[in-house]
Structures are given as C-alpha cells and as structure tokens.
Amino acid sequence: NIFRIAGDLSHLVSIFILINTINVKKSAQGISLKTNILYAVVFVTRYVDLLYSYTSLYNTLMKIFFISSSIYTIVMLKKYSKNIQQYNDDFKIEYLIAPSFVLGLIFNHGFKFSEILWSFSLWLESVSILPQLFMLQKSGESQLLTTHYIFALGLYRALYIPNWIYRYFAEGRFDKLAITTGIIQTLVYSDFFYVYYQKVIKNIGFSLP
C-alpha cells in the first residue's frame, strides 16, 4: 500500500542524505555516531530472520541494504569524527539498550531467542534517535541537511501508522507490539517535527527548544 511504500522510500532517502552529507563534507559534524550504532544494532537484531525465512525479493534486498548501509555509515563516521574537537555525542546509550532488552523479554510473541531479539529491536528503534536529538539540542543549531535526514527518518515510522490502519481494514491484521513501538517512535520525534515545520518549512534558522 501507498503508506508503506512512502515510508520505506523516506527511510531510504534518509540514509542517502546521511551518507551523501558525510561524503560531500568529509565530516561527521552534527551527526551522532551513537544513534547510528544503535540503528546498526536494530537492523542486525531484527533481520536475523534473513538466515532462515524468506518473504519477498523486495524484503530481502531492503534488509541487506539497511544492514550494510548502517555499518558503512558507522565506518565513515568513525573515520571523520576523530577530527572533531568538541563532539557533543555523550548520551548514555546503555540507558536505552538495557530497558529495550527488558521490554523485549516482557513483550514478545514467544519466549524464543529470535522473538526476543525482534521485540528488542522494535523497542530500541523507537528511541534510537535520542542521542542525535540530544546532540542537536546541545549544539543549538544544525546543518540543514542533517535536519532533512532526521526528518526523513522520522517520517518513515510515522507513515507506518496509516499503513497499519490500512492493513487493519484491508487485511484484518495488526500487531500491538509493532504499533505501540511505532507510535512511541513517532512521539519521540513530535517535538522535532514541530520545530522542523516552524523553522525549516518557514525557512528560518534551526534550534530545538
């Protein structure tokens, strides 16, 4: 359906903006390494099913792309972040990883290693942007491309919400776990979305309150 395709496309766009920004500027300025490490963890733990289940060629290619691009991003960020003297990327990610793992243990589709990892990845994804937003807030201002990247990334899960509503009516299917974490993820972005609309769409400077 249209919402899901649009969501996946905005996810792809966010990754291309990110990689392109790093490569063009040859700098990791304003980009959180920790957020990108969390996304790599999210993709690897969610897509372990690549090894034992097959949905479609689209699904497989996208999963391989997300895993490989997230690892590539980390390598590039590591390479360029050495030169930055004041690198405000100091969010304690253990405060995100540990609760996500506990929530994965509590809410899952079966007490199996693969199901716990899948649930963990959903919870972790919902809060993975926090180091990046934290960094943006600390630095006070940001490059336009960085904000476009964060916007496209947030838009992806936001578009999954109408996708789930559509699927509920069209196919009679829904998943409480995916929807709950998807809504949390969108809420985490809500302040950013509002500021993005106010400042970027109306073409003024950017800062988070």
Added chain:
Amino acid sequence: SILSAIKDEL
C-alpha cells in the same frame, strides 16, 4: 497469521 503479516515489514 498476524505474526507473518507484520514481519513482512521492515
């Protein structure tokens, strides 16, 4: 099933 429906997503 519901599970396979959601896991076809990314």
